[in-house]
Amino acid sequence: MPGLGTRKPRTPHPRTAPGAGAQPPGAPLPGALPPRAVSRGVPSRGAAEIAPRDAATSEDPSRERLARAALSRLTEPGDAVIGRWLLQCEATTVVRSLREGAAPGDAGTDLDLEPGRLAAYRARLADLDPEADLERVQERGGRFIIPGDTEWPSQLDDLGPGRPVGLWLRGTGSLRLLALRSVAVVGARACTAYGAHVAGELGAQLAERGWVVVSGAAYGIDAAAHRGALAVGGMTMGVLACGVDVAYPAGHTELIRRISEQGLLLSELPPGQHPNRFRFVLRNRVIAALTRGTVVVEAAVRSGALSTARRARDLNRHVMGVAGPVTSELSAGVHALIRSGAATLVTDAAEIGELIGAMGDDLAPRRAGPVLSRDLLEPAVARVLEAVPACADGAPVERLARQSGLPPDEVLQRLYELGSLGFVERAGAHWRVVRKG
Numbered sequence: 016m017p018g019l020g021t022r023k024p025r026t027p028h029p030r031t032a033p034g035a036g037a038q039p040p041g042a043p044l045p046g047a048l049p050p051r052a053v054s055r056g057v058p059s060r061g062a063a064e065i066a067p068r069d070a071a072t073s074e075d076p077s078r079e080r081l082a083r084a085a086l087s088r089l090t091e092p093g094d095a096v097i098g099r100w101l102l103q104c105e106a107t108t109v110v111r112s113l114r115e116g117a118a119p120g121d122a123g124t125d126l127d128l129e130p131g132r133l134a135a136y137r138a139r140l141a142d143l144d145p146e147a148d149l150e151r152v153q154e155r156g157g158r159f160i161i162p163g164d165t166e167w168p169s170q171l172d173d174l175g176p177g178r179p180v181g182l183w184l185r186g187t188g189s190l191r192l193l194a195l196r197s198v199a200v201v202g203a204r205a206c207t208a209y210g211a212h213v214a215g216e217l218g219a220q221l222a223e224r225g226w227v228v229v230s231g232a233a234y235g236i237d238a239a240a241h242r243g244a245l246a247v248g249g250m251t252m253g254v255l256a257c258g259v260d261v262a263y264p265a266g267h268t269e270l271i272r273r274i275s276e277q278g279l280l281l282s283e284l285p286p287g288q289h290p291n292r293f294r295f296v297l298r299n300r301v302i303a304a305l306t307r308g309t310v311v312v313e314a315a316v317r318s319g320a321l322s323t324a325r326r327a328r329d330l331n332r333h334v335m336g337v338a339g340p341v342t343s344e345l346s347a348g349v350h351a352l353i354r355s356g357a358a359t360l361v362t363d364a365a366e367i368g369e370l371i372g373a374m375g376d377d378l379a380p381r382r383a384g385p386v387l388s389r390d391l392l393e394p395a396v397a398r399v400l401e402a403v404p405a406c407a408d409g410a411p412v413e414r415l416a417r418q419s420g421l422p423p424d425e426v427l428q429r430l431y432e433l434g435s436l437g438f439v440e441r442a443g444a445h446w447r448v449v450r451k452g
Contacts, residue, residue, distance in 0.1 A: 076163070082106035083161045083181040084145035084285065089113075089136060090180070092283040092297040098176030106161075106180070114140050151286045155260050156275075157185040168194040171304050173330050179283045179301060185259040186252075186279035188428035193252060193279060195435035197227040198367060199302045199327070201320045202236025202312035203345050210313035210345060213337055214239035215246075217310065220364030222249020225434045225441040229254065229306050231298060232271055232280075234264060236312045236320070241270060245277055248412055248444060250431040254305070255282040256290035256298040263290055277424045299323040308333030308371035310361060314348035321348050324358060333371045334358040389438070395421060399429040400448075403439050409447030 083106045090097050100109045113136050149159055160166050161181040168191045171178050184190060200217055202210060218228045218240040228244040230237040232253035244251040253274045255263070259282050262268040274280055283301065284294065296319060303309055303326035311334070314320040324334045336358040339346030352358035361367050392400065402418035404410050412430070416423040430446050433439045440449050 078107050079105055079163075080159065080161055080181075081145050081149070082110045084148050084159055085110055085140070085143045086180045087159075087183070087283060088143055088145065088148065088285045088288075089139055092179065092294065093174075093177040093300065095176045097180070098178060101178075101180065102176060110140070113137060145285075148285045152183055152185075152259065155185060155286070157183060157259055157280075157286075159183050160190065166191050168305060170194065171301070174300060174304050177300060182281050182283060183259050183285060184279060184281050185275040186428070187425050188250070188279045189432050190252075190279060190281065192432040192435045193227045193250060193428075194305050196225060196431075197229050197252065197306045198371060199229045199306040199309040199323065200236065200240035200312060201230055201299075201302065201309060201314075201323050203314055203318055203320060204233050204235035204237075205345075206235040206239070206313045207339075207343060207345055209339060209343075210236055211239040214312045215243035217312070217337075217364055217367070218243025218251070219247045219249070221367065222247050222251070223441065223443060224364055224368055225431070226364070226368070227252060227278075227431060229302055231256070231295075231302065232267055232274065233295075234266070238267060238270060240312075241274060241278075245273055248427060250427060251278040253278070253280050254298055254302050255280060256284070256294040258282060258284050258286040258288040260286045261289060277427060279428075295319060296322055300326045303327035303332060304330055306332065308335060308367070310335045310337065310367060311349050311352065311358065312337045313339060313343075313345045314352075315344050316348045316351060318345075318348050321352070324352060328357055335361040335367060335370065337361060395425070396429050396432060399426055400433055400438055403430075403433075403446055403448050405448040405450070407442075407447065409442050409445030411445055415446065 086097060086101075086106055086109065097109065100112070113133070116133060116137065152159060159181055162172070162178070166189050167182075182190070198221055200214055200221070202214060206214070214236045220243075221228050222244040228240050228249065228251040230240045230251070230253065232238070232241060232255060241251045241253065243249075251274055253271065255261075255271075257263045259275075259280045262271050271280065281301075282288075283298075299319070299322045303323050306327075309323055309327040309332060311320055311324050314324075324336075328334050334352065334357055336349040336353045338353065338360060339349065341350070349358070353360050359370060361370065389397070389400070398419045398421065399415060402410075402415045412423050412427050415430070416426045419426060421429075430439060430441075434441065437449060439446050
């Protein structure tokens, strides 16, 4: 793609590196679900109407990835104009159109940009080096995924024109599979001791029930939820308002590092980007769309955490709130949500699971078998599954790591993937094979 770089484009995804036995971007990987199967249990609103274009329909997936990497640096998250173009034509066409100042080839519409904004885009295009961004994130153990990749969570399509151009990731777990059984826990940064305690307890309880805890890695409720999940050997994902190679806030450097090892970090912003006020708000829509429900632990009437709840409600996701002292301003926003009927009152993980779990999933023992053939699992995932015992007691992660020969953090991520696929389940600190009824 002229102007985007002088080196030959290549895909940075570690699972698609030459010699890794993987398939090209957009092609089915062993262990992957069909694109729409991933959103089982997640309401999908308007996906049929928007008919998004993605890497699976691109004639050259590597050039499409390079173009989307360029757009992720050129535009701000949730840019509706660029998003509408991407729903109608490939990213390579959008980049070429921005450079030439002409309407996208098959969009059939005029440029919906102010002259000044278009001129700024064209000026910035000359300085972009998306291939360097792809190499930079790969050097840090990350990757860049785009719509149409087997790892792309299709529930993000519910955002319509606001769907992310792509997502930068750090961590070895599959975002699509981990998002299958995920719940967001959000709230105030300047939380009370009560709020931090409740968020930590919810994070731990949800992780022990096999749920992936999602939050924004900020101070306060976010950090408590992440730490609660990590403390019990659970899976957690941090959705950042900066690049995945940037530790923000600086006081959470160790926490963010731990999430990248035991869980998964993701961001719409390319490497090196720093947050600003608007990026935090825009980040919240990804948290809301990615998960099956959002729990607000503490929030003042004008708290930014309420924007996540509103987006979740608009996307037909479950919204839940934790009651606090009536004298606390940091609970006033949550109480208003509950009182208006926009949120359901919850007090523990059991009530959250009962509300957002699959029918009967958290009310009675599972009797459904796996949703994917065992023969289609990736080699590393299959090795972990072979190590999991079928006995009622199960086995801890450390024992499964020794038997499979994989690092404990990777084993944990694979276990949560297998749990999403219906092969295994968590029983306290142990894992066991799901017994067929």
